[in-house]
Amino acid sequence: MEQQSYANPALLVIDMQAGLLQGGTIHATEQLLTNINNLLAKAHAAGVPVFAVRHTGPQGSPIEAGSANWQFMPGLTLDMERDTVFEKTRPSCFEGTDFLQKLQAKGIEELIITGLKTQYCIDANCRAASELGFNVILVEDAHSCNDTALLPASTIIAHHNMTLNGLFARLVKAEELRF
Secondary structure (H helix, E strand, O other), X not given: OOXXXXXXXXXXXXXXXXXXXXXXXXXXXXXHHHXXXXXXXXXXXXXXXXXXXXXXXXXXOOOEOOOHHHOEOOOOOOOOOOOEEEXXXXXXXXXXXXHHHHHHHOOOOEEEEXXXXXXXXXXXXXXXXXXXXXXXXXXXXXXXXXXXXXXXHHHHHHHHHHHHEOOOEEEEOHHXXXX
16 A cells, blocks of 8 residues: 655655664664665655754764764765755754754655664654654654664564554555655
8 A cells, every 4th residue: 555645745864874883783774774765766756855864973972073983874875965964963853953944944744754763863753743743754664773682673663663653653664655
């Protein structure tokens, strides 16, 4: 079943950075990258705005601005001439940035969320965008995280898909999303 989005969507790619692959393996990294790249191709073909954000740590941190770990993952097919790239220092893309103003200037009504990490920035942005009045789509197979000492990544992802669905977001599989 194909899912149609609302009027004026935007695709948000969160923290797909080389440094977030450090400290453990991201669950299903290759599938995550494939799904996000397919969504990028669909968005580009449809003229849908793409926003890509990088988490920027303080000077001296592993993900300080300009460092190798701060760069986007190799193989991520952003269009650096067309897509809007910005930095954040908090889990929410809205905190301390002009992201909300950029969305409002483009008349965006729906935010399609993908990226890293499920229990941190994905969760924070689904909730924040919903509270700000956006229709939120969480691409259920286009976000991921690492295993933790308590839970495997697959359980964290499934839990957040279940928890966020309905109240804060609508779940859609990457292959079903159409612009």
